[in-house]
Amino acid sequence: MAKIMVQGTASSVGKSILVAALCRIFKQDGYKVVPYKSQNMSLNSYITLDGKEMGRAQVLQAYAAGMEPQVFMNPILLKPTSDRKCQIIVNGKVWGNSTAMEYHNMKLEFKDMLKDEFEKLEEEFDIVVMEGAGSPAEINLRDRDIVNMGMAELVDAPVVLVGDIDKGGVFASLAGTMLLLKDDEKKRVKGTIINKFRGDVEILKPGLTMLEDVIHIPTLGVVPYFRLMLEDEDGAIEFNKKKKGDIDIAVIKLPHISNFTDLDALTIEEDVSVRFVTRKEEFGNPDMVIIPGSKNTLEDLVFVRESGLEELIKEHSAEKMTIGICGGFQILGEKLKDPYETESTVGEVHGLGILDIETVFEKDKTMTRVKATCSECSGEVYGYEIHMGQCQYGERSKSIFEIYSENGKEVKVKDGAINDKGNVIGTYIHGIFDSVNFREYILNGLRKEKGLEERKSREYESIREEELDKLADLVRNALDMDEIYKIVGVKKN
Numbered sequence: 001m002a003k004i005m006v007q008g009t010a011s012s013v014g015k016s017i018l019v020a021a022l023c024r025i026f027k028q029d030g031y032k033v034v035p036y037k038s039q040n041m042s043l044n045s046y047i048t049l050d051g052k053e054m055g056r057a058q059v060l061q062a063y064a065a066g067m068e069p070q071v072f073m074n075p076i077l078l079k080p081t082s083d084r085k086c087q088i089i090v091n092g093k094v095w096g097n098s099t100a101m102e103y104h105n106m107k108l109e110f111k112d113m114l115k116d117e118f119e120k121l122e123e124e125f126d127i128v129v130m131e132g133a134g135s136p137a138e139i140n141l142r143d144r145d146i147v148n149m150g151m152a153e154l155v156d157a158p159v160v161l162v163g164d165i166d167k168g169g170v171f172a173s174l175a176g177t178m179l180l181l182k183d184d185e186k187k188r189v190k191g192t193i194i195n196k197f198r199g200d201v202e203i204l205k206p207g208l209t210m211l212e213d214v215i216h217i218p219t220l221g222v223v224p225y226f227r228l229m230l231e232d233e234d235g236a237i238e239f240n241k242k243k244k245g246d247i248d249i250a251v252i253k254l255p256h257i258s259n260f261t262d263l264d265a266l267t268i269e270e271d272v273s274v275r276f277v278t279r280k281e282e283f284g285n286p287d288m289v290i291i292p293g294s295k296n297t298l299e300d301l302v303f304v305r306e307s308g309l310e311e312l313i314k315e316h317s318a319e320k321m322t323i324g325i326c327g328g329f330q331i332l333g334e335k336l337k338d339p340y341e342t343e344s345t346v347g348e349v350h351g352l353g354i355l356d357i358e359t360v361f362e363k364d365k366t367m368t369r370v371k372a373t374c375s376e377c378s379g380e381v382y383g384y385e386i387h388m389g390q391c392q393y394g395e396r397s398k399s400i401f402e403i404y405s406e407n408g409k410e411v412k413v414k415d416g417a418i419n420d421k422g423n424v425i426g427t428y429i430h431g432i433f434d435s436v437n438f439r440e441y442i443l444n445g446l447r448k449e450k451g452l453e454e455r456k457s458r459e460y461e462s463i464r465e466e467e468l469d470k471l472a473d474l475v476r477n478a479l480d481m482d483e484i485y486k487i488v489g490v491k492k493n
């Protein structure tokens with residue numbers, strides 16, 4: 001069946017975004033297309049409509065393909081909890097926790113499942129666009145690989161190899177990767193793509209010819225460097241990129257920061273700048289502080305305390321807007337308890353004491369898509385919850401949201417908290433700023449405080465669709481799509 005696999009010379013060379021581009025191009029050309037990544041390692045995850053967890057990169061790719069995200073697009077998700085440990089999500093559900101070595105030794109147990117599920121995709125869709133992870137030349141992992149050449153071999157997929165020229169050394173990385181592949185793996189590589197190019201392609205052409213002479217594989221195109229308002233994948237996000245705006249938002253960059261795509265909807269606002277803070281010297285005088293999600297909340301709370309950021313956050317929150325999302329919500333509370341060592345071995349930690357809540361980490365994980373009403377702003381808010389901790393409300397706490405739908409089921413559940421002044425808010429709802437009503441409420445409140453004119457916010461989803469079409473146009477013009485279609489094995493419409 002028709003398929004193509006995008007592999008890269010390294011992490012962050014642009015595999016995920018190129019898969020999204022190809023999905024949108026094939027969709028535009030009339031094909032029923034689906035993205036697929038057998039194993040993803042990411043702290044950016046998402047909850048599907050049926051309450052299952054998957055990586056965010058495949059979510060964007062699903063939207064590019066015109067589909068609702070589903071876990072068969074990313075059957076295995078690894079969520080690091082430390083340098084050597086991770087939580088393993090299989091088909092959207094928690095499978096267990098393991099060390100890196102334990103997982104490496106068990107990977108081959110998933111091969112039959114991956115093959116069977118992939119064959120079902122081939123029956124249902126015209127084209128499957130696959131994504132590798134890291135590099136296929138990680139030769140120490142070759143014998144148990146289920147995401148690069150091991151996966152390509154399992155389903156007999158042709159491969160295109162992507163290199164990032166922006167970091168330099170692209171010819172060496174492409175040639176070196178090919179050198180380290182086995183002969184049968186080399187035969188799978190049908191072309192190379194050079195990504196993130198700045199400058200005149202004519203100057204690059206002699207190098208392309210020499211590269212082809214060395215590796216005997218054609219170059220399929222040179223994709224120019226671009227900036228679009230689309231989600232960043234783990235490792236690819238530029239935490240230090242700066243955009244000047246009248247509204248200054250400081251995000252505490254926790255060591256185990258997760259779901260930082262929560263901030264994407266804020267970055268589309270023309271008068272808003274979002275910057276990441278790791279040290280108290282970087283804190284400044286922001287209009288709003290956001291404490292984002294975390295995969296290890298207790299240890300990240302210790303970081304906030306030891307870095308000196310705790311006092312600055314407390315001073316700021318006495319008068320100015322402060323928002324905590326998921327782990328950040330828990331950090332704003334009075335106490336955090338982890339009796340089962342669900343997230344760490346810290347045990348129990350006093351929070352910042354800004355909101356009157358306590359968190360207890362349970363064994364079971366909450367994974368829900370939610371819709372809710374907001375007590376402070378008009379209209380519906382929506383998003384998803386992924387957390388082990390459960391909050392207990394104190395006498396001085398009141399909820400800000402009332403959830404009326406969880407995974408499509410009618411409920412009546414309170415979420416989040418807001419202080420008496422209305423300037424400190426916590427919530428478990430990821431993607432809360434995607435909700436245009438809530439985003440307008442928060443940002444227009446900040447604008448009013450600064451004497452700025454209020455603005456209407458645009459629907460994030462409509463902007464994402466526009467940007468995906470721009471991405472498809474850019475990549476279509478940069479690549480030899482006739483050759484891409486030949487590699488895939490279908491006719492170009």
